Amino acid sequence: MYTVIGSPRTRSMRVYWALEEMGLDYEINMAPPRSEEVKALNPSGKIPCLLVGDDAIIDSVAIIQFLADRHQQLTFPAGTIKRAQQDSFTQFCCDEIDGALWTAGKNSFIHPEELRVPAIKPTVKYEFANAMKTLEARLGDNEFVMGETFTIPDLLLGHCANWATGAKFDIPEGPVAEYFERVTSRPAYQRAKDKTGY
Ligand SMILES: N[C@@H](CCC(=O)N[C@@H](CS)C(=O)NCC(=O)O)C(=O)O
DSSP: OEEEESOTTSTHHHHHHHHHHHTOOEEEEOOOTTSHHHHTTOTTOOSOEEEETTEEEESHHHHHHHHHHHHTOSSOOTTSHHHHHHHHHHHHIIIIIIHHHHHHHIIIIISOGGGOOGGGHHHHHHHHHHHHHHHHHHHTTOSBTTBSSOOHHHHHHHHHHHHHHHTTOOOOTTHHHHHHHHHHTOHHHHHHHHHHTO
C-alpha cells in the first residue's frame, strides 16, 4: 500500500493520477507543505511525498517514474532508446513548462511579498508560448508524445496544461489544445479528482 502526501491542488495530483492509471491502491495524507510532518520527510517542506513502507520518495517526477518502472506501466524500459526519448519529453516538460508556471506562481503567491517580481509575468508567458510551439512540433501527428502509448510525460504535460489554464496562460488552439484535451479527459484523471476531492 502506498501513501501519498499532498493536496490534489498541487503536484501531488500527478501521483494520484499515476496511481489511478496503474490501478494501484493508495492512502491520502493531506499534510500541508512546510508542516512539521512534511519537513521530517523532506527538508524543503515541499510536497508531494510517497511513503513506501518505511521509505519516503520526494519529487513528483521521481515518484511517478518510480511507480511506472516498478509496475511496468506508462513507461518504456530503462536503457532503451524509446526510454531516452520519453525522458527527454519529461525533462522538456519540467524545464520549459513547469519552470515557467512555477516562476509565475512563486512571484504571485509563494515568495515573501517583498521578494516577488510581478514584472516577470510577460517573460514567463513568452517562455511558455515558445514551449507550446516546441511541443506542437515535437508532437506532430502523434496521439501521445511517444506515439500511440500514453507515458509519464503525457501525464506531466496534462497536469501542467490544467495548471496553465488555472493560471491564465494561453493554450494555443489546434493540435496542442486537442492533445491536452485527449490527455486530461482520461478516466483515471477523473477518478483521481473524485477520490481526492479535487
Ligand atoms: N520539483 C518538485 C517541486 C515540489 C514543489 O514545489 N511542491 C509545491 C507544491 S506543488 C510545494 O510544496 N510548495 C511549497 C513551497 O514552495 O514552500 C516536485 O515536482 O515535486
